[in-house]
Amino acid sequence: MISEKMKTLVSGSSAIRAMFEEGQRLAGIYGKENVYDFSLGNPSVPAPAMVKEAAIEILNNEDSLMVHGYMSNSGFEDVRLAIAKSLNSRFGTDYNEKNILMTVGAAGGLNAAFKAILVPGDEVITFAPFFGEYRNYVDNFGGTLVAVAPNLETFQPDIEGLRNAVTPKTKAVIINTPNNPTGVVYSEDTIKAIAQVLNEKQTEYGIDICLISDEPYRELAYDGVEVPWLPDYYDNTIVGYSFSKSLSLPGERIGYLVIGNKMKDFDEVVSGLSVAIRILGYVNAPSLMQRVVMHCLEEKSDVAAYDRNREKLYSELLKLGFECIKPQGAFYLFVKSPIADEKAFCNDAKKYNLLLVPGSSFGCPGYIRLAYCVSYDTIVNSIPAFTKLAADYGLGK
Amino acid sequence: MISEKMKTLVSGSSAIRAMFEEGQRLAGIYGKENVYDFSLGNPSVPAPAMVKEAAIEILNNEDSLMVHGYMSNSGFEDVRLAIAKSLNSRFGTDYNEKNILMTVGAAGGLNAAFKAILVPGDEVITFAPFFGEYRNYVDNFGGTLVAVAPNLETFQPDIEGLRNAVTPKTKAVIINTPNNPTGVVYSEDTIKAIAQVLNEKQTEYGIDICLISDEPYRELAYDGVEVPWLPDYYDNTIVGYSFSKSLSLPGERIGYLVIGNKMKDFDEVVSGLSVAIRILGYVNAPSLMQRVVMHCLEEKSDVAAYDRNREKLYSELLKLGFECIKPQGAFYLFVKSPIADEKAFCNDAKKYNLLLVPGSSFGCPGYIRLAYCVSYDTIVNSIPAFTKLAADYGLGK
Numbered sequence: 001m002i003s004e005k006m007k008t009l010v011s012g013s014s015a016i017r018a019m020f021e022e023g024q025r026l027a028g029i030y031g032k033e034n035v036y037d038f039s040l041g042n043p044s045v046p047a048p049a050m051v052k053e054a055a056i057e058i059l060n061n062e063d064s065l066m067v068h069g070y071m072s073n074s075g076f077e078d079v080r081l082a083i084a085k086s087l088n089s090r091f092g093t094d095y096n097e098k099n100i101l102m103t104v105g106a107a108g109g110l111n112a113a114f115k116a117i118l119v120p121g122d123e124v125i126t127f128a129p130f131f132g133e134y135r136n137y138v139d140n141f142g143g144t145l146v147a148v149a150p151n152l153e154t155f156q157p158d159i160e161g162l163r164n165a166v167t168p169k170t171k172a173v174i175i176n177t178p179n180n181p182t183g184v185v186y187s188e189d190t191i192k193a194i195a196q197v198l199n200e201k202q203t204e205y206g207i208d209i210c211l212i213s214d215e216p217y218r219e220l221a222y223d224g225v226e227v228p229w230l231p232d233y234y235d236n237t238i239v240g241y242s243f244s245k246s247l248s249l250p251g252e253r254i255g256y257l258v259i260g261n262k263m264k265d266f267d268e269v270v271s272g273l274s275v276a277i278r279i280l281g282y283v284n285a286p287s288l289m290q291r292v293v294m295h296c297l298e299e300k301s302d303v304a305a306y307d308r309n310r311e312k313l314y315s316e317l318l319k320l321g322f323e324c325i326k327p328q329g330a331f332y333l334f335v336k337s338p339i340a341d342e343k344a345f346c347n348d349a350k351k352y353n354l355l356l357v358p359g360s361s362f363g364c365p366g367y368i369r370l371a372y373c374v375s376y377d378t379i380v381n382s383i384p385a386f387t388k389l390a391a392d393y394g395l396g397k
Numbered sequence: 398m399i400s401e402k403m404k405t406l407v408s409g410s411s412a413i414r415a416m417f418e419e420g421q422r423l424a425g426i427y428g429k430e431n432v433y434d435f436s437l438g439n440p441s442v443p444a445p446a447m448v449k450e451a452a453i454e455i456l457n458n459e460d461s462l463m464v465h466g467y468m469s470n471s472g473f474e475d476v477r478l479a480i481a482k483s484l485n486s487r488f489g490t491d492y493n494e495k496n497i498l499m500t501v502g503a504a505g506g507l508n509a510a511f512k513a514i515l516v517p518g519d520e521v522i523t524f525a526p527f528f529g530e531y532r533n534y535v536d537n538f539g540g541t542l543v544a545v546a547p548n549l550e551t552f553q554p555d556i557e558g559l560r561n562a563v564t565p566k567t568k569a570v571i572i573n574t575p576n577n578p579t580g581v582v583y584s585e586d587t588i589k590a591i592a593q594v595l596n597e598k599q600t601e602y603g604i605d606i607c608l609i610s611d612e613p614y615r616e617l618a619y620d621g622v623e624v625p626w627l628p629d630y631y632d633n634t635i636v637g638y639s640f641s642k643s644l645s646l647p648g649e650r651i652g653y654l655v656i657g658n659k660m661k662d663f664d665e666v667v668s669g670l671s672v673a674i675r676i677l678g679y680v681n682a683p684s685l686m687q688r689v690v691m692h693c694l695e696e697k698s699d700v701a702a703y704d705r706n707r708e709k710l711y712s713e714l715l716k717l718g719f720e721c722i723k724p725q726g727a728f729y730l731f732v733k734s735p736i737a738d739e740k741a742f743c744n745d746a747k748k749y750n751l752l753l754v755p756g757s758s759f760g761c762p763g764y765i766r767l768a769y770c771v772s773y774d775t776i777v778n779s780i781p782a783f784t785k786l787a788a789d790y791g792l793g794k
Binding site for chain 1: 452681
């Protein structure tokens with residue numbers, strides 16, 4: 001009944017999601033506290049109290065027909081204006097409601113962007129390691145994802161690799177900073193270099209290249225590191241944002257797209273995105289949550305809790321002899337596998353109820369991803385399991 | 398920057414949505430009470446009180462990480478089981494959580510279904526008049542929508558037209574009952590005849606044909622009319638449902654798909670739909686609203702209010718000389734335009750601040766759709782405007 005292509009997608013379905021289901025299975029057998037599930041980026045810090053307060057306030061005092069009703073496909077105007085003003089105060093921009101489109105999470109926003117700009121045969125470039133779903137999102141619209149090989153020293157994008165990857169068929173570049181899975185924040189120098197290459201190539205080939213910046217982890221940066229605001233560096237930028245991590249609302253599917261004022265064909269791009277949101281069946285971002293986040297734009301997730309996890313897990317793994325770059329953002333560690341076949345390593349780790357995701361899922365075999373958005377207790381309690389695993393592989397000797 | 402195809406979509410964008418924006422513009426000029434906006438299927442009856450009560454109860458008492466967190470792509474298991482049980486009690490089925498997938502409204506569910514089954518070049522059949530977005534949903538995945546011409550006497554599907562439309566490339570048939578835009582409920586005889594044709598054609602061509610039943614108006618039926626449960630009549634049926642109309646939650650994007658137990662390749666279909674929900678960027682249906690609707694499955698919208706609107710508007714328009722089939726469900730009247738060019742007629746109607754949607758948007762020119770999900774006062778106050786319009790066209794003489 002389903003298509004052959006979908007059969008392939010089903011059988012090769014997301015390793016991360018499969019791990020999530022495996023975690024629930026193991027928890028059923030061994031008890032949740034004895035399973036160390038580092039597989040999924042599901043925030044471990046509850047939503048700020050203001051989320052609940054705002055939701056109850058809205059339910060009690062705002063017009064039900066408005067709160068739960070249709071609005072423009074791009075979202076409530078007052079919500080979009082509030083977000084624009086919040087961005088203006090942070091980044092010195094001059095946005096209004098026209099620059100913002102509310103989306104069904106960042107994933108919904110990215111799909112709407114690809115729907116608006118891609119035709120079959122177009123190429124979209126990204127930098128390994130990258131969120132594996134990008135391949136599916138691009139493929140949804142007949143595009144091909146082209147991955148630039150990783151720089152394993154710094155995990156900053158390889159600029160020469162980008163230069164070589166751009167062709168006349170390149171329609172977009174998608175980046176993710178702070179990065180999933182490495183936790184690396186792309187530096188200002190990196191961003192400037194990407195912008196320069198793209199501007200050169202736009203002129204050389206007479207094409208438009210859209211830079212799509214997927215920023216669900218924007219607020220999760222440590223040690224005071226700055227995350228550059230991409231539209232300041234490259235005109236044809238679309239920023240995709242989600243409240244999944246910053247407000248711990250991943251299940252609610254609430255995010256937005258930002259289109260800078262220097263975007264080429266600004267009005268057409270905004271209209272195209274709005275139409276894409278409609279015809280892909282999102283229709284609009286969930287209405288109550290749109291109104292809730294409007295009241296929570298200055299709320300912060302408990303970044304200190306993630307930072308504590310980061311420091312603990314990073315230092316313990318290094319002590320055990322694992323190799324890993326220290327992340328500056330997001331809530332992931334990208335650890336070098338002791339053996340080249342990191343899938344085998346992840347399978348071995350399951351013996352100790354450690355759930356890790358193979359780097360192949362991110363276009364970077366030989367590494368594993370740990371999502372440390374878990375309780376601190378889970379971190380502490382997992383160390384003996386990691387110790388045994390390290391010993392099995394003769395690490396730290 | 399956007400694709401040529403998207404430019405075409407933007408310029409020919411939804412007439413219904415354009416009308417919605419026009420309505421807001423006119424309301425700004427003449428005052429909301431002086432604009433008779435019959436353009437959009439935005440419920441006029443507020444959500445049942447239980448929606449608010451359940452939401453507040455959940456926010457106050459359930460674990461925030463669970464309520465707002467990720468779950469399986471197909472939705473919370475307890476929510477799906479509750480829906481399955483509710484369907485079992487109504488239709489005598491034997492469903493459990495495996496038969497149900499929570500979706501981002503019916504539109505999200507339909508897109509997931511098409512993503513799972515279509516390959517470029519496939520054909521999907523529907524019956525005119527039909528919800529115009531079907532064409533976009535099918536096109537999203539490279540399919541072609543084939544519309545069977547309307548039976549203007551009854552607006553029941555034309556069975557011989559269906560028989561002639563099926564080809565070896567037919568992958569699905571999508572129907573919508575109670576119907577938007579006619580309000581007609583497809584009769585049991587119609588459903589049996591559709592099932593018979595599809596079964597014959599499956600055998601004749603050695604193909605699988607999926608019947609997709611889009612049922613957002615299931616609960617909105619008048620005069621005690623029965624809406625047949627499609628999976629009882631045809632094995633390869635997917636039912637798409639939405640709480641948009643039944644609980645007046647269109648902005649919340651919450652619905653579900655039902656896969657009957659006799660569906661061919663049941664497990665593969667369910668897995669394919671789950672993957673489609675993920676990779677189309679929905680990821681999952683909004684989490685809080687999933688939990689809210691679980692408590693509202695036996696709640697009903699105020700059907701009596703819509704019924705009152707229906708009787709009033711239908712009888713008044715008939716008195717004025719308009720021709721219209723009496724709807725048995727949904728909240729639309731499908732009125733014959735006094736002139737063949739119904740777009741011109743709709744434009745004329747704007748003179749009197751009457752916002753109507755041309756039948757061309759539903760593959761049925763020469764007719765106009767009125768959404769009577771408005772206040773009763775709007776119905777009453779609009780009659781003088783309709784009277785003037787009828788007079789302009791020499792009706793009722």
